[in-house]
Amino acid sequence: MAPFLEMKQIVKQFPGVMANDHVDLTVEEGEIHALLGENGAGKSTLMQILYGFYHRDSGEILVDGSPVKINSPSDAIANGIGMIHQDFMLVQPFTVIENIVMGLDNDSPGPLLDLDSAARRLQELSDAYGLEVDPQARIEHLPVGVQQRVEILKLLYRNARLMILDEPSAVLTPQEVEGLFKVIFSLKAKGHSVVLITHKLHEVMAVADRVTILRSGKLEATLNKEDTNPSELARLMVGRDIVFNTEKDPCGRGDNLFRIQGLHVNDDVGHPKVRGIDLSICEGEIVGLAGVDGNGQSEFAQALMNLRTPTAGSIMVDEKEVTNLSPAAHRNMEMTYIPADRRSVGSVGPLSIAENSILGDVLNFSWLGNLFLKEKDIQSHADELIKKYDVRTPGSDLEARKLSGGNLQKLILGREVMRQPRVLIAEQPTRGLDIGATEYVQQQLLEERKRGAAILLISAELEEIIALSDRVAVIYKGQIMGILEPDEVDPENIGLMMAGSRKEDLDKKEVVNG
Numbered sequence: 269m270a271p272f273l274e275m276k277q278i279v280k281q282f283p284g285v286m287a288n289d290h291v292d293l294t295v296e297e298g299e300i301h302a303l304l305g306e307n308g309a310g311k312s313t314l315m316q317i318l319y320g321f322y323h324r325d326s327g328e329i330l331v332d333g334s335p336v337k338i339n340s341p342s343d344a345i346a347n348g349i350g351m352i353h354q355d356f357m358l359v360q361p362f363t364v365i366e367n368i369v370m371g372l373d374n375d376s377p378g379p380l381l382d383l384d385s386a387a388r389r390l391q392e393l394s395d396a397y398g399l400e401v402d403p404q405a406r407i408e409h410l411p412v413g414v415q416q417r418v419e420i421l422k423l424l425y426r427n428a429r430l431m432i433l434d435e436p437s438a439v440l441t442p443q444e445v446e447g448l449f450k451v452i453f454s455l456k457a458k459g460h461s462v463v464l465i466t467h468k469l470h471e472v473m474a475v476a477d478r479v480t481i482l483r484s485g486k487l488e489a490t491l492n493k494e495d496t497n498p499s500e501l502a503r504l505m506v507g508r509d510i511v512f513n514t515e516k517d518p519c520g521r522g523d524n525l526f527r528i529q530g531l532h533v534n535d536d537v538g539h540p541k542v543r544g545i546d547l548s549i550c551e552g553e554i555v556g557l558a559g560v561d562g563n564g565q566s567e568f569a570q571a572l573m574n575l576r577t578p579t580a581g582s583i584m585v586d587e588k589e590v591t592n593l594s595p596a597a598h599r600n601m602e603m604t605y606i607p608a609d610r611r612s613v614g615s616v617g618p619l620s621i622a623e624n625s626i627l628g629d630v631l632n633f634s635w636l637g638n639l640f641l642k643e644k645d646i647q648s649h650a651d652e653l654i655k656k657y658d659v660r661t662p663g664s665d666l667e668a669r670k671l672s673g674g675n676l677q678k679l680i681l682g683r684e685v686m687r688q689p690r691v692l693i694a695e696q697p698t699r700g701l702d703i704g705a706t707e708y709v710q711q712q713l714l715e716e717r718k719r720g721a722a723i724l725l726i727s728a729e730l731e732e733i734i735a736l737s738d739r740v741a742v743i744y745k746g747q748i749m750g751i752l753e754p755d756e757v758d759p760e761n762i763g764l765m766m767a768g769s770r771k772e773d774l775d776k777k778e779v780v781n782g
Contacts, residue, residue, distance in 0.1 A: 270333030272297040272461050273318075273349070273430055278327035280313055287313040289485040290327070295430060300452060300462045302472040302493075304505055305482035306702035307674045311465055314482070315432050319351040320344045350428035352419045354435045360408040364401055365390055368422050393424050397454050411767075412560060413444030420451060430461040437471060439561050442730060442763035449475055467703060468731075469498040481505055506704035516714050519738040519754075522551030525722040526691045531581035533564070533571040533746075541567040543746040544581070549691075549722040554713065555751075556737030557726045560766050564746035565726050566608060569695045572724070573598050573605045585691055599628055601691075604684035608696035608726075610673065614680040617669030621661060622650035624668045625683050649686075657682035658708065674705035681712055692716055695726040710736060730759060744768045 273295040280288040288310045295301045305311040316322045320340040329336055331347050338344050358367050365387045387403040394401050399417045423431055437445045452462055452475055472479055481488040481504045488504050502510040526549040533542035542564045549555045559565055570576035573595050583591045585601050607613040615624050626633045626646055633642050650664040657678045698706040717723055727733050733740055740752045742765035750771020761774050
C-alpha cells in the first residue's frame with residue numbers, strides 16, 4: 269500500500285540560496301512525523317511547497333501513490349492537506365462557526381449559508397475528536413489553546429487527512445500543551461497524518477513516530493523515534509554536540525539594583541495592558557518573567573526603556589529614578605534591551621552590520637559633534653563583535669536584513685552585551701532560533717549574570733525560564749500572579765499561574781491537600 273504522502277527529490281532555489289536540495293519526505297497514513305532542522309535548513313520552505321505557497325523548481329509530490337499538482341493552498345486542501353500556522357488565521361470578532369465556514373462554497377439552498385447545519389456538523393466533529401468548542405463563541409473571547417482547536421476543526425471540516433502543525437506549542441501553557449498532545453494522538457487514532465515542525469526535542473520524543481532532519485537544505489536523516497535520542501537529533505541538526513543541561517553557579521545575589529514599583533502601561537489604543545507591576549532584581553541575578561504571549565510582556569519591556577510611556581509607577585536603577593528619562597539616558601545609566609522584534613525594533617535592515625553594531629552608541633564612534641564617524645573604530649568594533657559572537661556573514665558591510673534570524677540575534681545580543689550593562693532586559697531572546705543558536709544565547713546570558721548584571725528574562729519558553737532564572741515571576745493580563753523562589757519552581761504550578769491562578773491561592777490548596 270502506498271504511503272499517504274511522498275515528496276521526491278524536491279528542489280527549491282531562491283537567489284543565492286538553495287533552500288531545498290533534492291529532498292525526500294514520506295509520511296504514512298496515521299503517522300506523526302516530526303520535521304527538524306536549524307533556522308534556514310529548509311523545513312518551512314518544504315512545507316510551504318507542500319501547502320502551495322511556493323512552487324517547486326523540480327521534484328514530485330504523490331498522494332496515495334498518484335502524482336498531484338499543488339499550486340495553491342486550495343489545491344492542497346483538495347488533496348487532503350492542511351496547515352496550521354504559528355500565527356492563527358482566525359478573524360477575532362467572528363464566531364467559531366463563521367470562521368469554520370469562511371471561504372467555503374455555499375452548499376445551502378438559497379443565497380444564505382445554513383449556519384445551523386454547519387454548527388451541527390462542527391459539533392459532531394468536536395465530539396468525535398475530543399475538541400470541546402462552542403460553535404457560537406467569538407474567537408476574541410477564547411483562550412489561545414481553544415483557538416488552536418478551532419484551527420484544527422477548520423481543517424477537519426475541510427476533510428484534511430494530513431495536517432502540518434508549525435511550532436504548535438509556542439503560545440500554549442503546559443496544560444494546553446498536554447491537551448494538544450491528546451488531540452494529536454486522537455487524530456492519529458482516526459487515521460490522520462500529522463507533520464510537526466518544532467524546535468523542541470522533548471516534544472518530538474513525546475509524540476512523533478518518525479523524525480526527518482534537514483541541514484543546509486539537504487536531507488540529513490529519517491529515523492524511527494525508538495532508534496534515536498535528543499542528543500543524536502541535536503547533533504544531526506547542527507553538526508556538533510549540544511549541551512542540554514544549562515549549568516549555572518549558585519546565585520551570588522548582590523545589592524538590589526533594578527526596582528519597578530506600581531507600573532501601569534497602556535497599549536497602542538489606550539487600553540490598560542500592564543496593571544501595577546512590582547518587581548526587583550539584584551546584581552548577579554536573572555529574574556524570569558513567564559507568561560503566555562499577549563499578557564503585557566512587550567508593553568512592560570518597552571516601558572522599562574521608555575520606548576512606551578508608563579501611565580503610573582516608577583523605575584529605579586541603583587536608587588535613581590529613570591522612569592521618564594529618554595531611551596538614550598537609559599543607556600547612559602548602563603541599561604540595555606534585547607527586543608522581541610529583532611528586525612523592526614532591534615535593527616535597521618538596510619544598514620550594514622557594522623552600522624547596526626553601534627546603534628544607540630553612535631556618539632562614542634564619532635567626532636566633531638557627531639558630524640563624522642570614526643570608520644576605522646566602527647570597523648574594528650564590528651569585526652570584534654562578529655568574531656566573538658560567531659555572527660556568520662561574508663563581511664561587516666552586509667546589510668543586516670540579509671542575515672538569518674539566528675545571526676541577526678547574535679548581532680543584537682553582542683551589541684548590547686559588549687556595552688557591559690548593569691541592567692539587561694532580554695525579551696524573547698531565543699524565539700524562532702534553532703537549538704544551536706539558542707544554546708549560544710543562553711550561555712551568553714549566564715555569562716552576563718556571572719559578571720554581575722541584573723537581568724530580566726522575558727520568555728514564553730517555560731523550559732528556558734526554569735533553566736536560566738534564579739527567581740520566576742508569572743504574568744497574566746498585565747499583573748504578576750506571584751514570584752517563585754528556586755525551591756518553589758514547578759512547571760505545573762507555573763502553568764496554572766500563566767492561566768490566571770495566583771500563587772497564594774495555590775499555596776492554600778497545597779496546605780489543604782497536604
